[in-house]
Amino acid sequence: MSTVLDTSAMQDERDHLVLSESEQFKALGHPLRHRLLMALRQRPATLAQLAAALAATKGTIGYHVKVLEQAKMVRLAYVRRVRGGTEQYYEPTSPRLRIAADAPVGGDFLIKAALSEMLPPEKDGPDVTFLRHLRLTGEQAHALAAALEQFADGDHIPEPGAGQQYGLLLSLHRSNIPVLPDDEALTYDGGHM
Template sequence: MPSDDLPETFHVTTDDQLRAVSNLTRHRIMAVLRFEPATITQIAERVGLAKGSSSYHVRLLERAGLVKVVRTRKVRGVTERYYAMAARAIVLPDPGEGGPDVLMRHAVADLEAAPVDGERHVRMAHLRLTGEQFAELGARLQALADEYRELSDPSLPDASLVFALFHPSSRKQAEAEGDAK
């Protein structure tokens, strides 16, 4: 399926969709399907799952509307299905107060599972910004991510980029929340 045919974004809005993307195995399956369609067998090999487990997780993603069959072909009397992402990007809802941020949990799990001897660029910076600077930095980070996503070539090795720009809770707010518990 040409990537031109894909909608730009898919907004996760239902509990079933959120449960589907909250699972690390399904997150990794979606990563396999990010650039090109794959069969259940190909997905299972790339993620390191049994075909039955791969099929189960793909069916859940398909029911949630996150992946879809983009082509089929007959192989020895069996119909082989190729699955692809339903959109170029998945937009998750804000986690809400006290809720875990699914995207960040998956990013940390992927980072921890990455080869230790592989090249990494990990950094955390604490900044003090005006509201305008905060908004500008967020827009620049998003534009940079979009620019490099457009340059992505499925024949090249995967690279993941995750960023979070946020205002942490203040010390007073954290202490007040701790006292309330």
């Protein structure tokens, strides 16, 4: 007897939903669905609450929640009775998402998502963005990637609470940077290259 794993809903050991199916990336690729998922990370919410938060109609929100539900990224958290009716509260299926190593997209997907969230800095607020280029061996790159994952999952980052929302994007990726040849590799002809 064989067991088929549903990789679209696999969780890794850190309780990340591991994204590997193109349906999941299509679901997340729509800006409203991305924002919906980010709003639901605060707490479970109804379609009416989501519509108010995102300045959209309840019907539009209902459609996009259904797409996220079919992609196994959102689920019904609970139902509450109100004045002879019911309200359905939705929540993310996992507190965090992770892109599978064999996924049809890479880190650029998350970078584009982060860019769509980015707001201009406040007058007195922090706005720190760095871009560094490093030359690393494979072993060094794996060690740095592990350290970044540990930092992002660590207890030293405050849990969401009162205050302003901030994004944290950590990316270690291969870069398309031209590599200059060594001086010795160049041949000179009469003092000119």
